[in-house]
Amino acid sequence: MTETNYAKGLEGVIAAESEVCQIDGLSGKLYYRGYSIEELAQHSSFEETTYLLLYEALPSKAKLEEFTARCRRCRDLPPAIQDMIRHFPSAGSPMELLQSVISYLSSTVEHKIQHSATCNCRQTLHQISQIPTVLATYQRFKEGKAYLESRPDLSPGANFLYLLRGQEPPVEEGRIFDACLLLHAEHGFNASTFTARVVASTYSTCYCSISAAIGALAGFLHGGANERVMNMVDEIGSKENIEPWLDKALSEHRKVMGMGHRVYKAKDPRATVMERFLEELSEKIGDHKLCEFLKQLEKSFGDHMGKKGKPVYPNVDFFSGAVYTILGIPRYLFTPIFAAARSAGWLAHILEQRKDNRIFRPKALFTGPDPRPYVPIENRTSNTDSSVTENNA
Ligand SMILES: CC(C)(COP(=O)(O)OP(=O)(O)OC[C@H]1O[C@@H](n2cnc3c(N)ncnc32)[C@H](O)[C@@H]1OP(=O)(O)O)[C@@H](O)C(=O)NCCC(=O)NCCS
Incomplete structure (x- = not known):
């Protein structure tokens, strides 16, 4: 490794091939699988766009209906997860809650084929449909309200507002929030998506990938x-x-x-x-x-x-x-909502990674000490002490 091919933060480094998303930064254009974000925001829905991201093409009417029904059937939270939300430490952030819930969900499914190039990501989407319900329920419990069941006739955006408010939102508000989810569904090789792909490249479960991606998004340089x-x-x-x-x-x-x-x-x-x-x-x-x-x-x-x-x-x-x-969403839910939306893109990338996998293994430019003999503890002086204290180790 030489200094000439070292790019801090991998800036500008091409680390994989991807067909999911194209960003033209100079002219301010964004396409999901070739469709412009403006057209998708105007004509599509979060569910249809999720289908597009996962299945690589826009669905037929029948396929969309089947996909939508499948996603909506599993929005509601089992009592154990409701309890988890109820008892989550008040000092914990909703991003930490999401990571915990994803890990819990992972332990409830059988990961039969994780060690192959395929995985159950598309099925996993069912569980991921629960993320907005987790967030709305978190807010309801915070306000001392009871658990509310989802409405299968509402889009993910409208249903989230319904759960948050306890009453059906006006059609326009539901449509706008659904389109907000769509706008955040995918954005190329950012830190959280790259994290999801790195974890996926080890053939770890989709849940591990999503949980890791949520962790990356929780940092203030990415989300918030x-x-x-x-x-x-x-x-x-x-x-x-x-x-x-x-x-x-x-x-x-x-x-x-x-x-x-x-x-x-x-x-x-x-x-x-x-x-x-x-x-x-x-x-x-x-x-x-x-x-x-x-x-x-x-x-x-x-x-x-x-x-x-x-x-x-x-x-x-x-x-x-x-x-x-204006839609009445508290500020601390903004980044978790980003995670809810981006889970669609993360899954699309996890699937793509597994289709033609190679485990990520970059190199570091070594800047540490030359090889040196081990010093017995009684011979160590302040010169051999570490400059790193336990607090910042
Ligand atoms: C996102 C961000 C890190 C990109 O920074 P970047 O890559 O350095 O951006 P550019 O190279 O285009 O910056 C060109 C110049 O504009 C300045 N600039 C960029 N964004 C700025 C901002 N939000 N406020 C003030 N100045 C800004 C830069 O400091 C730089 O000035 P310099 O040449 O004197 O150092 C930066 O714009 C930022 O911190 N934005 C605010 C946070 C934010 O909204 N993040 C969400 C991103 S989706």
């Missing part, structure tokens, strides 16, 4: 930007304070949340769709304040960065937090 956008909105406080706040934040080299992307060097196409949803919802509730605030922030930030000759555009998180807020 939409939550931080809403915290930033609170911090700025008013439209009048946007300019002074930006002046100060940028002079302190702070990052404006929901702006910029490693891959997109144009407006994230999902942000454009989210912005439209925010406009629709604002119109519906007759309150445009949050929407106008974000548009003003986008414009002012764009002007600042334009003057610096470094244009930076909104990503999906810039508007999604506001959409979720």
Whole structure:
């Protein structure tokens, strides 16, 4: 290994072939298996898109009905999982809860064929359909409400809002939230998807892959930007304070949340769709304040960065937090919702990995000490002490 082929964080390294998702960062385009995200958001549903991701083609009417019925039949939670949610430590995060539930679910199924190139991922999707129910139930129990059964006539988006609120959401709200799930269903070789594929490459179970991917998404460098956008909105406080706040934040080299992307060097196409949803919802509730605030922030930030000759555009998180807020979803559920949606993409990648598997085994550029003799403990001096203390080991 030489320094010339070392890429920190694997940036720019092609680590696998994939047919699932194509991102054109320069022109701000995103395609799931060749279909543009704009068209899917307009015409498809989360379930149909999940089918597309897993089965590599859009379903016929009959196949979609069968798939939808299969997914909806297993949304409800067995009493043991309801108990787990009820007794989950209050200091625990919903992401930790999700990982625990996925592990529990794994122990309830028979993993007969995990050691082969195929796996029961498509069946696993049944269990994964329960993630939104877990989150809504977590919130219901937090509010002292009883467990509520899912409604098989509702889409995953509408059903989630129904469980959260205890009453059927207006059709438009259900449609918008379902499309939000679709927008987050897949996004190429990001850290959590790569994690899922690395675990899948060992022929570990799909549940282990999903649980590991949730762990990767829990880190604040990956998930959580939409939550931080809403915290930033609170911090700025008013439209009048946007300019002074930006002046100060940028002079302190702070990052404006929901702006910029490693891959997109144009407006994230999902942000454009989210912005439209925010406009629709604002119109519906007759309150445009949050929407106008974000548009003003986008414009002012764009002007600042334009003057610096470094244009930076909104990503999906810039508007999604506001959409979720209007839909009545608490901020701490934003990242778990991302996990619920992305489980579709993770599964598509797990299947793809297993189709043509090679266990991931990259190298590290060794920068440690040259070979040296073992020092008996009585001969060790402060020079041979580790500089790593137990707390940061
Ligand atoms: C996502 C992110 C890490 C990408 O950073 P990146 O790869 O360095 O982005 P770019 O190379 O396009 O940045 C170009 C310049 O714009 C600046 N910039 C990028 N995003 C910025 C932001 N959100 N706020 C302020 N400045 C920003 C960079 O610091 C860089 O300036 P420099 O050349 O003076 O260092 C960064 O945009 C960010 O932290 N965004 C906020 C968090 C967020 O919304 N994350 C969710 C991503 S989906």
